[in-house]
Amino acid sequence: MLPQMLENPLPQVVTELDIPLYFVMGKYDYMTSYQAAKQYFDSIEAEHKEFIPFEKSAHYPQFEEKEKFYRWMSDTFCIYCND
Numbered sequence: 001m002l003p004q005m006l007e008n009p010l011p012q013v014v015t016e017l018d019i020p021l022y023f024v025m026g027k028y029d030y031m032t033s034y035q036a037a038k039q040y041f042d043s044i045e046a047e048h049k050e051f052i053p054f055e056k057s058a059h060y061p062q063f064e065e066k067e068k069f070y071r072w073m074s075d076t077f078c079i080y081c082n083d
Helices: 002-007 034-043 066-077
Strands: 022-028 050-053
Touching: 022 034, 022 066, 034 050, 050 066
Parallel strands: 022 050
Antiparallel strands: none
């Protein structure tokens, strides 16, 4: 699959989405460059999109900033949490 991925990089394949787009990104992620992720995010056309930076995290903000991640998930996806 790697040769196919090299021939068709994701930023060239996915340029527009009809669904909400969320990039959850740790500032110190060394597996995926913060700047490269932000650049790709900015290039994607979507009616609703959010880039959610985690300033004290690397590749796993859901573990490294658990409380912030939980609040974001609850605020974004939990429509019945405040009932």
